[in-house]
Amino acid sequence: MTYFAKFACSLILILCSLARANADNYQPSPLNVVTSFSILADLAKELGGDNVKITNLVGANSDGHLYQPRPSDVVAVSAADLLIFNGLNFEGWMSRLIQSSGFDGAAIEASAGVRKMYHGDEVDPHAWQSLQNIKIYAKNINKALIEALPNRKADLDNRYQAFIEQVDALIARSQRxxxxxxxxxxxxxxxxxxxxxxxxxxxxxxxxxxxxxxxxxxxxxxxxxxxxxxxxxxxxxxxxxxxxxxxxxxxxxxxxxxxxxxxxxxxxxxxxxxxxxxxxxxxxxxxxxxxxxxx
Structure with missing residues (x-):
C-alpha cells in the first residue's frame, strides 16, 4: 500500500470516528411545548427536562376557568410542536384558540383515562387534585414526549420513573x-x-x-x-x-x-x-x- 493510500485510509477512519462521536453527542433542539395552565407547565418541565421548551398560557395564581386568550397565545399555539391541555371542559376557550391559531401539530388531553367525577350533569375537570390521577397525566405526557423525541426515550423514561416514585412517596405520607x-x-x-x-x-x-x-x-x-x-x-x-x-x-x-x-x-x-x-x-x-x- 502506498503512502498516499495509507494516509487516505487513516483519514477515513478518523472522519468515521468523529462522525460517530458527533452522532452520540447530538442533542436535538428542544421540543416547543405549549401548556394550557401552570400545573401542566410544571409537569411538562418535570417530565421533559432540557428536552422541552415550555410556553405556558394561564400563569401562576390565575384562574383557567375565566381566562381570555391573548393575541400572543395565538402566536404561541401556532408555533407549537406539542400542545398539552387538561380537557374535561376545563379550558372552554381552547377549541377557539386552536381554530384561530391554525395549529396542526400534536395535541394531548392530559387527563385522558382518569376515573371521572361529576357535579350534577357536569364532569368535574379538577382531576389533577388526585395523586392517583396525576400518574395517568404523567403517563400521557411521557408517551407524547417520546413520540415526538424517540431518540431521547431513555432520558424521558428515567424522568418519568423518578416523578412516579415521588408521587407514590407522597401518597404514602398522606395516608399516614x-x-x-x-x-x-x-x-x-x-x-x-x-x-x-x-x-x-x-x-x-x-x-x-x-x-x-x-x-x-x-x-x-x-x-x-x-x-x-x-x-x-x-x-x-x-x-x-x-x-x-x-x-x-x-x-x-x-x-x-x-x-x-x-x-x-x-x-x-x-x-x-x-x-x-x-x-x-x-x-x-x-x-x-x-x-x-x-x-
Missing part, C-alpha cells in the same frame, strides 16, 4: 397523616368545588358555595343553607383558594362564626417564591395544611 383523623371530622369548606378528587382519595368531604367553575354565583338561599350546615356539623376548617375572591368565604366565616384556616392551591401553582411553585410542592402543602387543620 390522615389515618388518625375520624371520618366525621373530615369536612372542609372551600370557595369553589375544586377538591372533589382529593376528597375521594382521602375520604374528605369538601363543601363549597360555588360549583366546579368560578364563574358561578351562589344564591342567598344556598349561602344560608351552607352556613346552617357548617353550624350543624360543627365544621372547623374553612379555606380560601389562591385563585378565588376572598370576600365570599370571609362572609361565610363571619356569619358561621368559624375562622378561615388559610389558603389552599386549587387550579394554579403559586409564584416561584411561594409554597406551591411545583405540582408536588402544591400537593404536599395542601395535604399538610388540611391534615393539620382537621387534627
Amino acid at each position: 397523616s390522615f389515618a388518625d383523623i375520624p371520618i366525621q371530622n373530615r369536612i372542609v369548606i372551600t370557595n369553589h368545588d375544586a377538591f372533589g378528587y382529593l376528597g375521594r382519595d382521602l375520604k374528605v368531604a369538601f363543601i363549597a358555595p360555588v360549583g366546579i367553575s368560578t364563574d358561578e354565583e351562589p344564591s342567598a338561599a344556598d349561602l344560608a343553607a351552607l352556613i346552617q350546615q357548617i353550624k350543624t356539623k360543627n365544621v372547623k376548617a374553612l379555606f380560601l383558594e389562591n385563585i378565588s375572591n376572598k370576600r365570599l368565604l370571609q362572609q361565610i366565616s363571619a356569619e358561621a362564626g368559624v375562622s378561615v384556616g388559610g389558603t389552599l392551591y386549587s387550579d394554579a401553582l403559586s409564584e416561584r417564591e411561594g409554597p406551591a411553585s411545583t405540582y408536588l410542592k402544591m400537593m404536599n402543602y395542601n395535604l399538610r395544611t388540611l391534615s393539620g387543620a382537621l387534627k
